[in-house]
Amino acid sequence: MVEDDAEVADYVAKGLRETGYTVEHVPDGRDGLYLASSSSFDAIVMDRMLPGMDGLSVVKALRAASVETPILILSALGQLDERVVGLRAGGDDYLTKPFGFSELHARIENLVRRRAGRSVETVLRCADLEMDLLARKVFRAGKPLDLLPREFKLLEYFLRHKDRVVTRTMLLEQVWDYRFDPHTSIIDTHISRLRKKLDEGFERPLLHTLRGVGYRLSEQP
Amino acid sequence: MSTATGLRRLTPSSFLLFVAVLAVAASAAALIVVYRTGGGIISDQERAEALAERDLLEQVDVEQGLDTLAAGVTRRALFATAGQHFGLFDARGQALAGDLTTFNPEFRNADWKVVRVGVKPRYTVHVIGSTLNDGAVLVVGRSLSNLRRFERSIFYGFASAVAIVAVAGLAAGLVMNFLILQRVDAIANTAERIAGGDLSARSPVADGRDPFGRVGVSLNAMLERIEELLTGMRTVTDSLAHDLRSPLTRVMGALARAMHEGATEDERMDAVEVAHDEVERTLNTLSAMLDIARAETGLSREMMVRVDVAALVEELADFFTPVIEDAEQKLVIHAPSHPVIAHGHEPLLRQAVGNLLHNASQYAGEGTVVRVSVEENQDTVDIVVADTGGGVPEDQRGRVQERFVRLDPARSSGGSGLGLAIVAACAKLHGGVLRLEDNHPGLRAVLEIRRV
Structure with missing residues (x-):
């Protein structure tokens, strides 16, 4: 983690350590570049405005040096433009300050796991739910589910992030490329429709709501 | 380099002097050319005439003898026009005929020689002479007065031309100078008033077509913009203070409830959730403010790329379908099946179209139809979201585009008012406008964007 704000750094590092990560923290851009290019990490949390060397330059330098470690950029510059700039520089995800730890955690999990499994799959599964990506068909307990294209897209995202927490903003940004939802209820509407088709009439629900955090598709409640 | 700096140092009056000198020099050059060639032409012509006349008289002598020639010369001299002179002398220099009575040895075989004749007044005459068979001398002369007259008229012409150039040029220059300085002064005065703090000062603009008019017009446009931005900023600051105070007050209230000793775990969780939602909404408001500011100042321009507007609108309409349906409304999408390419800021366009759809779902009411369409024009693309709801009164349509304006007086709908x-900021960034029209019934919002 490259972050010069000691309070944010402590808050994030403490949270990550509690969830089982090992965290190394440097407050300076140049030190961050050195550390990231000299040892191997699962993910990098990079602040944008840093002393020594700014975060975007560090990201660009790392990518230029073929360091492919997933990078989550943190920034207080939350405008539409800044996100695009951050991702163009080579960041994998962008999170605006202030943020909740659960949001950060979900995104880091996403980055780390995405890196782990990158095989080309044609069928995605969760318990008795099965998605055939080639035929674009979905079955639950062998019975076909009639999904609209947008519901298919949403479920595919959940299946690719099986057992992981997915936040509303992650869905907005990554499924619909929509920056923020000042009205907050759109995603809930989509989820409740998907859930109706997915879980209604089946004994065991698969799509779970985590209060104040987001959603998770999982066999376990 | 040196001429450039010299030119820059030139003041209007010294420039005027420079132009006057240049005009006089040009006239003088013209005079010299006219004088030289004009004088030459006149002299050549007179010489040719005199030659022809001498040849004619010589012929008389050859054919009819000296006596007949003498009579001819006498007659010729009698009918001579001003400036024509004739003379015939015998071998000893005795005058035989003509008005030239004093012999001059230079007459012999003179070819356009300048000779002084007579005692009082003394003429200067160009002469052609020839010595005849028996030693007699025939002289045909032309007075220089024609040439002198020509020279005089050239000189007077030149003098009056210079006088006119000098006087008229000076006058025109002074008037121009005065006009220029007056207009520059007016602009400078405006600038000084603004520097002094009076932002409402405007440069007088009589005619927008000449350069000064244009300077005035662009200065005024600049001032208009500055004033608009400053007013906007003031409004934003005021509204921001007001709009942040209310959610923060609610956060305070919720946190106080959570901290209350007698509260149950569930009550605490509820209160914390309320606080969390309020903070989130406030952050969204701030975020939106920054996006608007960037779009309005044009800073977002560098993020613009080729965008398929038809696909973007269709995708967003699809995204909002459940929301519209939940509001008991019907959504109709009408977009061309081919790509409609425009130069656009994709995230901002998504936000803008999403906001229009959200508004329709919130305010049009149950049982209404929401129609989304993309209309292609020559240079623009219109993204239209029209509903059949209650609409917006005509006198409010401008106001609702401003920041933090909500027609709902209680501000209970939870929107940010942004x-x-x-x-509107998105339309502006894309070189277009947001038009709110009457859909008979309902509201028709047209987001116009320029293709390039």
């Missing part, structure tokens, strides 16, 4: 302001 939705349409973002759409």
